[in-house]
Amino acid sequence: MLTTIPPHLMPETAQAPWGLVPDLGLTVAGTASxxxxxxxxxxxxxxxxxxxxxxxxxxxxxxxxxxxxxxxxxxxxxxxxxxxxxxxxxxxxxxxxxxx
Structure with missing residues (x-):
């Protein structure tokens, strides 16, 4: 299953073209490391x-x-x-x- 996530809400490690990533249960990362x-x-x-x-x-x-x-x-x-x-x-x- 693919979930569309706005790129600015995705953790940098999960970014992919067009904001599509497999649903891995990832949480949105904080503002900065x-x-x-x-x-x-x-x-x-x-x-x-x-x-x-x-x-x-x-x-x-x-x-x-x-x-x-x-x-x-x-x-x-x-x-x-x-x-x-x-x-x-x-x-x-x-x-x-x-x-x-």
């Missing part, structure tokens, strides 16, 4: 920037602010991780760049 958020915290701390990884999971404005600060720092690895996390939020429908 905790491993990536902990790595971001370590990298940001090396630049004197604070980060609360758990808060990044539920506070969109905070997440956007911290990702912007990380990207603006000028460190290529930090910029790349910040961009990857921003893209993950967007793919999963968090739209952290749109604050009302």
């Amino acid at each position: 905790m491993d990536d958020l902990l790595l971001l915290q370590d990298l940001m701390s090396g630049h004197g920037l604070p980060l609360q990884p758990t808060r990044m999971l539920y506070d969109r404005l905070y997440a956007l602010d911290r990702l912007s600060a990380a990207h603006a720092r000028g460190d290529a690895r930090l910029q790349s991780l910040a961009q990857d996390l921003f893209d993950a939020y967007q793919r999963r429908g968090e739209w952290i760049g749109l604050v009302h």
Whole structure:
């Protein structure tokens, strides 16, 4: 049986063309990988920037602010991780760049 799931709601490990995946009982993943958020915290701390990884999971404005600060720092690895996390939020429908 195939289930149509919007691509932004699928875990990255289950993505397939056109959002079709076998029904494997997968749950929708969170907004960002905790491993990536902990790595971001370590990298940001090396630049004197604070980060609360758990808060990044539920506070969109905070997440956007911290990702912007990380990207603006000028460190290529930090910029790349910040961009990857921003893209993950967007793919999963968090739209952290749109604050009302």
